[in-house]
Amino acid sequence: MKKFNNGNLKLAIQKEGRLTQDSLAFLRQTGLEFESYQKLLYSSCRNFPLEILYLRDDDIPNYVSTGVVDLGIAGQNILSEKREPVKKLLNLRFGFCSLVIAVPKDSPIKILSDLNGKRIATSYPNSSKVFFKKNNIQADLVQVRGSVEITPAIGVADAIIDLTSTGSTLILQDLRVLTKIYDSEAVLVANNDLSKNKKKLVNNIITRFKGALSAKNYKYINLSAEEKILPRLKKIIPVLGFQYFSFIPQKGKVSVTSVIKEDIFWETIEKLKIMGIKRILVLPIEKMII
């Protein structure tokens, strides 16, 4: 199609599924402007030379490795399973899940070696084989395309290897996790042989993506404190190249502006409150370029 040979970057995302909404939301957070609705096969960005193609997620690794598209967003699970030669660029912090081995709640299978000689249903045969080899397990793999979690109940398998995030599907099917094979999240991958021009565009996209990822992981805070507690404050508020202390007119007071990482946000706020700081302004960050 002529449309796609215009030198623009081509990025594939999942057309319809668990990663679709989060992928679209993330792309918008990076500042890219484009239309998207369910029946669309591709969108052109208004403010960046980028075409977004909507594809089946298990086709994405192959399309990226063969250069049909330059970039793809897919679950690490799909990439590990398909083992296509692509370049991993960034973890995108959504689409979290784990590939696990699960057995019926009352199964006699208690430890890994109990899997020897058992039938195990999965739609992840490659990941399963690698795990079995590493752990010296001889089991029969039953390859299924979907509804893996029902196979023990209908007598097709003794155990399953499947993705889980909240664990609720496993519980509903009376299954318990025996062990985890790996964790997964959405990742950005690229073709290995991009032209010089495309590499430049990809670097530009990576800067945008990193800016959006950092913004998501940090909060902006501003507070006013007694000047004398400044040394203690400096120990609590991490310095990330974004810390400003300035003196405000009120005698003996200092104004502090900083960014705090989401995962230590509440414990930092608690520490500040213990120090007697009462009013703290917290704002979301749109972009953070570091």
Ligand code: AMP
């Ligand atoms: P879908 O084809 O719509 O089921 O989307 C599957 C993709 O979503 C997987 O390849 C994973 O990367 C991701 N995902 C996140 N959580 C889960 C989950 N609990 N079960 C299956 N896939 C998940």
